[in-house]
Amino acid sequence: MSDKSRRKLFNVLTPIAAIAVGIVIVFPLVYGIFGAFKSPAEFSSYPPTVLPKSFLYTENFKNAMNIMPFWRYMFNSLIVASISSVVRITFAVLAAYAFAFYDFRGKNLLFFLLLATMMFPGDTLLVTNYLTVSQLGLMDTYLAMCITSFVGASQMFMLRQNFRTIPRDLRNAAELDGCGDLKFITKVLLPISKPVLITLLVQSFITSWNAYLWPLLVTNSAEMRTLQVGVSMLTSLEDTNYYLVLAGVTLSLLPSLVLFVIMRRNINKGMTAGALVG
């Protein structure tokens, strides 16, 4: 009996503990978003609070959007994240298709070479890639911001795993009916693999949307900045315009946050599976 009641207690306490830990984990985000609704006076008054006096105070958002070309940044981020994710997944699909449906010389070596790209951390190549881009005369272009994200080895791996579940005979049959590679990919393969594709696209989009360092390195002019870079330029450590910064931060994190909550299950599944290969 005591064992049973102990288990009951356990079953009640665990979710409570989990929610408590969850609150601690999301606290910084909530604090940041709430802070965006505080007036400058509220910020400088003592003691500091978490809740703003009113959620109707929207001056910070208006000011933040006036100080920086907000819509332009938003547009830039949208372009960069879209191109990056679409091209990345397209290239991954083509490669995965070749690896899943063809036998050819050097297949294993090429497959290994592609997977091995995951062993070179992007951060260590940052300065050299910056040199390449500037030597190619691509500084301050959308292409420069996207170009390093075109190789998605783990996405390629996931897609290959997925494609391998499709019988090769299906492709052979299509081939005999005069259906070429590209037609087969677009008419048969992609519709079948829609769930994985969407997951990978959304995941790549969020990663790209949230990128900071690379877009910072390859942009000089103010109007080419992405939202993340632009928002970070609202402040320096000595500045005291926290309310503006938090308003900018809130505006910049909302799109990916909303996308994440809607797609949570898919993304979690996709990322877990994707992480299996890095």
Next chain:
Amino acid sequence: MESNGQGNPSVTIRRSSKVEKTKKKRRFKLRPYLLLIPIFVFAIGFIYYPFIKTMLHSVSTVNFKGEITGFAGLSNFKYLFTRKDFITALLNSLKLTVMTVPLTLLLCVVMALLANNKRKLSPIYETMFTLPMAVSMSAKAMIFRVMLHPTVGIVNHIFNLDVGWFLDEKTALIGIMILVVWMGLSFNFMLLLSAFRSVPDQLIESAKIDGAGYFTRLFKIQLPLVSPTLFYILCTDMVLAMLTSGPIILLTHGGPSRATTTLIYMMYASGYGSSNYSMAACISIIAFVLTFAFMILAFVFERKKVHYE
């Protein structure tokens, strides 16, 4: 199967189709390579080529335009190790790794164990645990700047502290560490949760019947079974921690007085900031060497994990 076994076409038709097939096959051979060209162009151009170039730069003298002007042997590396600021950066990166990785791992295990059993509230706290993953590093770092501000920030107030955090050289690195740990939680939690959930229920049930207590089950069954995932997280986190740079660029610029200068920050500052490309390349190679073993181990463990799942 069908095409092989079905029907008995006459010999002539068979032959002609065979000829056609070999013809087609020969034509096919080019196609897989064509399909691989796009991804390989960029893999070579932006991963393999820069890596080789970085290696070359590290043993050369390089001018401010990034052109190699001569061979320097190992003198770049020798010079680097005589510099105090490099040693500081190296130590800071190591400190950051040693402090944050075990802590992140421990917290993630606790979180995954809390969330392991599916309950009514599961979707709520699972979302809470993973939410920070959707937010960019720069947004998180800037929130921390406000949160850890000595006077305006909420943290000093809640814990009744009088700490300068990012403005004080004694605490700046600690502030970065807290941020790094928090940023690592969501993703690792998710990996661990799916690992814990794939531990077969029968195993745990039968252990319960045999009278094994919670901790016996945890240490003798669950943790050993999720160990490939744990090692994977350990390795990837080591790499990430060694390469920490983003929050430092955003929050402290390596200061105050170099207290938060890490390897990759120094690489960024010397390469991008002051066009000293050979030095940047040396630091990059050192960071690469320091993390390479963990990268390979992560690679091995994730294979194991695939196998195991």
